[in-house]
Amino acid sequence: MLKIEQMELGPVQTNCYIVSDTNKKALIFDPGEEGEKVRALLERRGLTPIAILLTHAHFDHIGAVDELRDEYRIPVYLHNLEKDWLGRPNLNGSGKYAALPDYRINDADVLLKEEKELEIGPFRMMLLHTPGHSPGSISFYFKEDGFAMVGDTLFRGSIGRTDLIDGSETKLLQSIRSALLTLPGETVLFPGHGPDTTPAEEKNSNPFLRES
Incomplete structure (x- = not known):
């Protein structure tokens, strides 16, 4: 069984997840800020990260x-539709807020x-293209372990915002x-913000998903 650990990072408390196996290999999902906290968790658990998704x-x-x-010399995976977003504040949203610095990140190593x-190493997952919050939003579904990383597509009782660049x-x-x-x-379902949920729960209670 895989182990999932969550930490809230950065100015808007974005969920970063560390997924690890019994051999202490790990994947890092959405490290939004505060890299020192991520490193500290990896060191406490004795984990070796092999990719950032x-x-x-x-x-x-x-x-x-x-x-x-740079610390771990590992590749970064991102959807091809957002390949230019990492280095462009007008696309990644940081340029929208005067209180934030411009975020300029180097290109992804692997485009999906x-x-x-x-x-990726011992990890197997299905890629689900889930656009709407952004054009290249991806959900990573780990079928055998019964969970998915869904980013800002779906939240408990809510949905992702669609008023940013190319949202729909x-x-x-x-x-x-x-x-x-x-x-x-x-x-x-592990979202980018807030607590986890399930498809069953959202079908029954999410007001945004009620059929008209």
Whole structure:
């Protein structure tokens, strides 16, 4: 069984997740800021990270990418549709807020282009393209372990915002209904902010997903 550990990082408390196996290999999902906290957790657990995976390229999910990539010499994975976003504040959203510095991150090492099974070391997951919050939003589904990393596509009782660059409520709702709510009802969905949820819970209680 894989182990999932969560920490809230950065100015808007973005969820970063560390997924590890019994051999202490680990994946880092969405290291939004505060790389020192990520390193401290990895060291406490004796984990060796082998990749950084990004659900999308908004500033609050990418702030510690270069720091951790350089520290551990590991590749960064991102959807091809957002390949230019890491280094451009007008696209990653940091340029929208005067109180924030401009986030300029180096290019991703691996660009993901289609839905498929992805293997990284001992880890196997399905890529689910879930656009709407952003055009290149990806959910990473670990079928055997019954969970998915869904970024800012779906939250407990809510959905991702769609008022940023290339956001679309229509696409977002389609992604949620076709890709996430069709997963087994007990699948644990780990979002970019807030507590985890399940498809069954969201079908029953999410006001944004009620059929008109």
